[in-house]
Amino acid sequence: MNNALETGKKVLRILNENGHLAYFVGGFVRDFLLGTTSSDIDITSSATPDEVTRIFPGTKATGVKYGTVTVFLDHHSFEVTTFRTDGDSQDARHPDEVGFTRTLSIDLERRDFTVNALAMDAAGDIIDLYGGRADLEAKILRAIGDPARRFREDALRILRAFRFVARLDFTIEPKTFEGIRANRALLDNVSGERVLTELKYIVRSPYAVKAYAAMAASGVLDRLEPIAAGVRFLAVHDPVKLSFEEFAALCFFLGDHAIPASWRLSNRERQSIQKILNLVEVTEADAFDILIVYVNGLDGCLAANAVNRTIDPARNQEDAIRAMDAALPIHKTCELAFKGDDILASTPLTDARTIGGIIDDLIYQVITGRVPNDYTQLREHALSLIRRMGERHDG
Ligand code: ATP
Ligand code: MG
Numbered sequence: 045m046n047n048a049l050e051t052g053k054k055v056l057r058i059l060n061e062n063g064h065l066a067y068f069v070g071g072f073v074r075d076f077l078l079g080t081t082s083s084d085i086d087i088t089s090s091a092t093p094d095e096v097t098r099i100f101p102g103t104k105a106t107g108v109k110y111g112t113v114t115v116f117l118d119h120h121s122f123e124v125t126t127f128r129t130d131g132d133s134q135d136a137r138h139p140d141e142v143g144f145t146r147t148l149s150i151d152l153e154r155r156d157f158t159v160n161a162l163a164m165d166a167a168g169d170i171i172d173l174y175g176g177r178a179d180l181e182a183k184i185l186r187a188i189g190d191p192a193r194r195f196r197e198d199a200l201r202i203l204r205a206f207r208f209v210a211r212l213d214f215t216i217e218p219k220t221f222e223g224i225r226a227n228r229a230l231l232d233n234v235s236g237e238r239v240l241t242e243l244k245y246i247v248r249s250p251y252a253v254k255a256y257a258a259m260a261a262s263g264v265l266d267r268l269e270p271i272a273a274g275v276r277f278l279a280v281h282d283p284v285k286l287s288f289e290e291f292a293a294l295c296f297f298l299g300d301h302a303i304p305a306s307w308r309l310s311n312r313e314r315q316s317i318q319k320i321l322n323l324v325e326v327t328e329a330d331a332f333d334i335l336i337v338y339v340n341g342l343d344g345c346l347a348a349n350a351v352n353r354t355i356d357p358a359r360n361q362e363d364a365i366r367a368m369d370a371a372l373p374i375h376k377t378c379e380l381a382f383k384g385d386d387i388l389a390s391t392p393l394t395d396a397r398t399i400g401g402i403i404d405d406l407i408y409q410v411i412t413g414r415v416p417n418d419y420t421q422l423r424e425h426a427l428s429l430i431r432r433m434g435e436r437h438d439g
Contacts (some may be wrong), residue, residue: 048083049076051120055087055100056166059124062099064091065148066124067163067171074159077170077180078212087115087124088163090146096124110142127151136199136230149173156194156201157208157220158186185214191223199230202264203242209258210249216258224262231267236306243271247291253278270307273298283354287347289313293320294351301325316347323348332361334368338411342369373410373417380406382422390423391430398433402426 052068059066066089068076075082089096093113097103103124104114111126129150130139145151148163148171155161158176170177179186185208187194187201195201202224208214216224231239246255256279259265265272274295278286286294296303296317303309303317323340327348337345345365353360374380380403387399406422409415415425 047118048085048120049081051118052085052087052122053166053168055115055117055122055124058099059087059089059091059096060166062091062095064089064095065127065146066091067148067165069152069163070155070160073162073164073170074176074180076164077162077177083120085120085122087122088127088148088151089124090127090148091124092126092144096126111144128154130154130197133197136196136233137235139197153188155188156198156204158184158188159208159214161188179217183212183214184217185209185212185220186217187220187223191220192226195223195227196230199227199234200238200242202228202231203234203239203246206255206259206264207242207245207249210246210252210255213251213254216262221258221262224264228262228264228267231264237308239268240307240309244288247286247288252285253282270299270304271295278354281354284350286350286354289316289320290347290350290354292317293324293348294354296321297324297351297355319344320347320351324351327352327361332365332368334372334411335408337365337368338372338375338407341375342366345369373413374407377403377407379417380410380422381417381419382406382426386419386423387426391427393430402429405429 056066056068066087068085069088070086072082072085091099093105093108093111096113096115097105100115100117102116104116106112106114106123111128113124115122115124127145127148127150129143129145131141131143133139152161152163152171152173158174158179160176161174162176162180163171165171174188185205205216205220205224209216246252249255256275259268260276260279265275268275274291277298278291278294292303301321303314303321309317319340323336323344326336332345332349340348342365346362349361349365353362377383384399384403387393387402393399393402406415406426409425410417410422415421
């Protein structure tokens with residue numbers, strides 16, 4: 045028994061008993077028919093947010109403007125949205141107004157693709173007004189209604205189409221594809237943030253390469269300049285599975301060599317992408333060596349190597365990188381047998397920069413195998429270094 049599903053059916057039945065229509069809808073039904081039961085369950089209902097809130101105590105107003113509230117029951121949560129009709133859109137992104145309706149068919153009509161417009165009732169019966177089931181079986185992604193109009197209403201649907209190709213191995217139906225092609229300029233109306241979100245979905249999905257090929261063929265890359273060269277490359281080279289950060293570094297390496305300012309990345313993502321990009325640039329001419337492996341760590345090096353081997357399989361250095369990492373006598377400064385505190389204790393030095401320079405040298409000596417990671421030998425090396433520094437200063 046699937047608890048989320050059974051609890052969801054309970055929510056539907058409770059709504060029904062209170063005189064409302066209620067169905068599972070969208071991605072949950074699509075994925076359920078494809079054989080995966082997600083716990084991310086959307087419910088569509090004739091009940092208004094107020095009515096839902098009265099029936100389920102503790103309901104949270106998560107998107108009341110769009111008719112959505114979150115219902116909690118038996119440790120599960122459900123997004124319940126009132127049957128909606130979306131008005132016209134001036135900005136190709138947001139409807140000017142949303143209206144609420146008491147009819148399921150009107151709610152399904154506003155949805156993007158036939159496979160996302162399937163509904164399921166409490167008894168498990170499927171409501172299929174747009175041939176979504178047949179499209180699901182044939183793995184076809186088809187816009188509901190006139191595709192060009194649908195993409196003009198909301199250009200985000202263009203990226204959602206590629207998301208479903210990448211996730212589900214679907215093929216975009218020709219008229220829908222033409223609608224994307226014709227309206228690709230409207231992608232300029234989609235915020236950088238949403239573009240990034242959809243892009244991450246695509247890159248992390250199992251059939252990402254299929255989506256890259258569809259993106260390249262549809263012309264949308266004209267509007268996605270920072271990733272254009274990278275996606276075109278990936279569309280025709282069968283790559284190793286790349287993380288989003290590796291994907292981004294590859295795109296920037298083949299493109300502008302810089303992370304676009306419009307990308308709202310977390311600091312962690314930005315640093316990680318920048319580090320991979322730098323390493324890819326450094327290792328373009330020189331192979332990975334033990335210093336690079338020490339400074340960047342195994343994961344950073346493997347990430348850059350994933351980009352390198354995607355660009356040219358002959359440059360795969362994974363085994364060498366792993367061997368170098370395994371052979372490193374130390375992985376962190378604190379693993380030095382003679383370190384900062386010891387320098388302070390056994391020399392008259394106090395200047396942090398000078399001490400830092402000595403530590404860098406000790407690390408270099410240890411990881412290149414010139415001096416073993418041994419207290420006495422490192423101390424001797426440090427003292428002789430300090431003596432030579434003193435002589436240089438005196439002379
Ligand atoms: P996922 O499995 O990635 O969550 P999903 O289809 O459930 O995919 P959601 O963004 O969760 O996608 O949206 C839920 C449903 O709402 C969709 O299945 C679709 O019916 C509808 N929907 C979402 N975004 C749009 C949109 N931009 N235009 C039209 N319908 C949309
Ligand atoms: Mg969903």
